[in-house]
Amino acid sequence: MSHQQYPSSLLENAVNEFSKLPGIGRKTALRLSLYLLRQSEVEAEKFGNAMIQLRREIKYCRVCHNISDTDVCQICTNPARDSKTICVVENIRDVMSIENTQQFKGLYHVLGGIISPMDGVGPGDIEINSLIERVEKEKISEVILALGATMEGDTTNFYIYRKLSPFNVRITTIARGVAVGDELEYADELTLGRSILNRIDFSNALR
Amino acid sequence: MSHQQYPSSLLENAVNEFSKLPGIGRKTALRLSLYLLRQSEVEAEKFGNAMIQLRREIKYCRVCHNISDTDVCQICTNPARDSKTICVVENIRDVMSIENTQQFKGLYHVLGGIISPMDGVGPGDIEINSLIERVEKEKISEVILALGATMEGDTTNFYIYRKLSPFNVRITTIARGVAVGDELEYADELTLGRSILNRIDFSNALR
Numbered sequence: 001m002s003h004q005q006y007p008s009s010l011l012e013n014a015v016n017e018f019s020k021l022p023g024i025g026r027k028t029a030l031r032l033s034l035y036l037l038r039q040s041e042v043e044a045e046k047f048g049n050a051m052i053q054l055r056r057e058i059k060y061c062r063v064c065h066n067i068s069d070t071d072v073c074q075i076c077t078n079p080a081r082d083s084k085t086i087c088v089v090e091n092i093r094d095v096m097s098i099e100n101t102q103q104f105k106g107l108y109h110v111l112g113g114i115i116s117p118m119d120g121v122g123p124g125d126i127e128i129n130s131l132i133e134r135v136e137k138e139k140i141s142e143v144i145l146a147l148g149a150t151m152e153g154d155t156t157n158f159y160i161y162r163k164l165s166p167f168n169v170r171i172t173t174i175a176r177g178v179a180v181g182d183e184l185e186y187a188d189e190l191t192l193g194r195s196i197l198n199r200i201d202f203s204n205a206l207r
Numbered sequence: 208m209s210h211q212q213y214p215s216s217l218l219e220n221a222v223n224e225f226s227k228l229p230g231i232g233r234k235t236a237l238r239l240s241l242y243l244l245r246q247s248e249v250e251a252e253k254f255g256n257a258m259i260q261l262r263r264e265i266k267y268c269r270v271c272h273n274i275s276d277t278d279v280c281q282i283c284t285n286p287a288r289d290s291k292t293i294c295v296v297e298n299i300r301d302v303m304s305i306e307n308t309q310q311f312k313g314l315y316h317v318l319g320g321i322i323s324p325m326d327g328v329g330p331g332d333i334e335i336n337s338l339i340e341r342v343e344k345e346k347i348s349e350v351i352l353a354l355g356a357t358m359e360g361d362t363t364n365f366y367i368y369r370k371l372s373p374f375n376v377r378i379t380t381i382a383r384g385v386a387v388g389d390e391l392e393y394a395d396e397l398t399l400g401r402s403i404l405n406r407i408d409f410s411n412a413l414r
Contacts (some may be wrong), residue, residue: 005306007281007299008274010261017257021239032228034300036258037265037274044262048255050224051243054217055251058244067215067244074214092214093241099212 011037063134065110065127066095075099075107082106084141088131088160090114090153094146106144109134114147115156123159131160135167145173175200218244270341272317272334273302282306282314289313291348295338295367297321297360301353313351316341321354322363330366338367342374352380382407 006012011033018029036044060066061073064086068074075081075095085106089095095108113126134140143164147153161171177195178187187195213219218240225236243251267273268280275281282288282302292313296302302315320333341347350371354360368378384402385394394402 005303007302008265008276010257010265010276011274014257014261017254020254022242023235023238028230030300030303031230033261035229036262037299039262041262045259047224047227048257048259050217050221050255051258052252052255054221054240055243055246055248058215058217067218069215069217092244093237095214096212096237 064108065112065130066108067092080105084139085144086131086134086140086142087144087146089146090148098146106142111147111156114150114152115159116152126156128160128163132163135164135169140167140169142170142172145171149176271315272319272337273315274299287312291346292351293338293341293347293349294351294353296353297355305353313349318354318363321357321359322366323359333363335367335370339370342371342376347374347376349377349379352378356383 006015011030014033014036015026015029018024018032019026024032036047039047059068059071061068061071061076063072063076066073066075070077082105086109087098087104087106088109088111089098090111090113092110095110098104098108109127109131111126111128111131113121115121115123115126131143135143143160145157145160147156157173164171175198176191177198178184178191184192213222218237221240221243222233222236225231225239226233231239243254246254266275266278268275268278268283270279270283273280273282277284289312293316294305294311294313295316295318296305297318297320299317302317305311305315316334316338318333318335318338320328322328322330322333338350342350350367352364352367354363364380371378382405383398384405385391385398391399
């Protein structure tokens with residue numbers, strides 16, 4: 001199929017915009033645009049305005065840097081949460097993933113990136129200083145490092161670890177190991193090796 | 208996974224809107240929303256406004272009912288096209304598909320639907336009267352029925368055929384048969400049967 005002809009520049013424009021989204025090809029973009037065209041004007045406006053408002057009106061919590069509707073987010077202001085524990089994550093999505101597990105009742109700190117010299121991202125480009133300030137000023141007893149098990153994650157973990165070591169705070173990192181439900185034979189050697197080194201008392205595994 | 212918690216109602220709203228689109232689940236909707244959040248405000252507005260304008264400002268050609276930026280579409284006003292031949296299709300997308308083949312140089316007529324008693328769609332609900340008017344008033348020599356090979360398509364074809372029979376116009380329908388590139392064994396019996404009944408001179412097949 002050669003260059004696709006569009007009967008309307010408005011349609012072409014909508015297809016172009018949809019195609020910019022990750023994982024949306026031009027064929028899907030056309031299908032989505034024609035779907036919108038079949039909706040009422042009110043529905044189409046609700047859709048478009050939701051996207052414009054999302055970007056224009058979003059706030060970032062000035063404590064943990066998670067997205068929020070308010071200056072300080074609902075997690076940070078929730079008195080039922082353990083304000084002595086901070087879980088450090090790379091991005092918003094990680095907060096949502098951990099919240100979905102319902103296993104963590106502390107607060108978060110969203111770095112907004114990860115140290116990656118290859119991509120020109122240094123410690124100053126992400127929210128590390130504000131993390132250190134929080135530990136310095138608030139009564140934090142534990143910082144959980146919950147970054148990806150990549151070289152960049154390890155580098156960032158180590159940098160934060162060094163910066164926080166002068167403070168009287170426990171620093172932990174999430175466990176690496178064989179995924180729940182996985183057979184040993186499918187785990188890679190590094191993961192399997194780490195899971196043996198970091199073995200835990202069986203009584204703890206029963207919790 | 209139980210009910211997903213969103214850190215911001217703006218994000219939740221965007222995810223809800225994306226999820227309404229066909230084939231977009233909540234997980235993809237979240238991915239797309241977070242992508243938009245990472246774009247500049249200008250980019251996000253371009254995206255949202257493209258969708259609003261598409262629905263609000265779209266025009267339909269008053270001759271063929273295809274979508275258009277102008278009162279009469281670019282196909283209908285193109286003097287290079289054969290204005291004596293009308294290809295009848297169900298929707299806008301069919302026009303685009305046929306245009307992409309570059310095999311048709313006549314005009315179109317978009318019905319905007321298909322006769323379907325089960326769905327409560329009768330002849331009066333789609334653009335059949337305006338087709339008959341065109342045949343009556345313009346010098347049309349051939350009407351090509353290019354509807355889907357379904358019961359509804361056949362019903363609509365037959366209805367139009369009867370309505371147009373008083374006029375001096377050739378009525379044809381697109382060929383049904385074994386798809387180009389397909390092995391006989393993969394064609395269903397009905398299609399194979401029709402392709403034998405409607406066989407053509409081999410010299411014509413060579414064109």
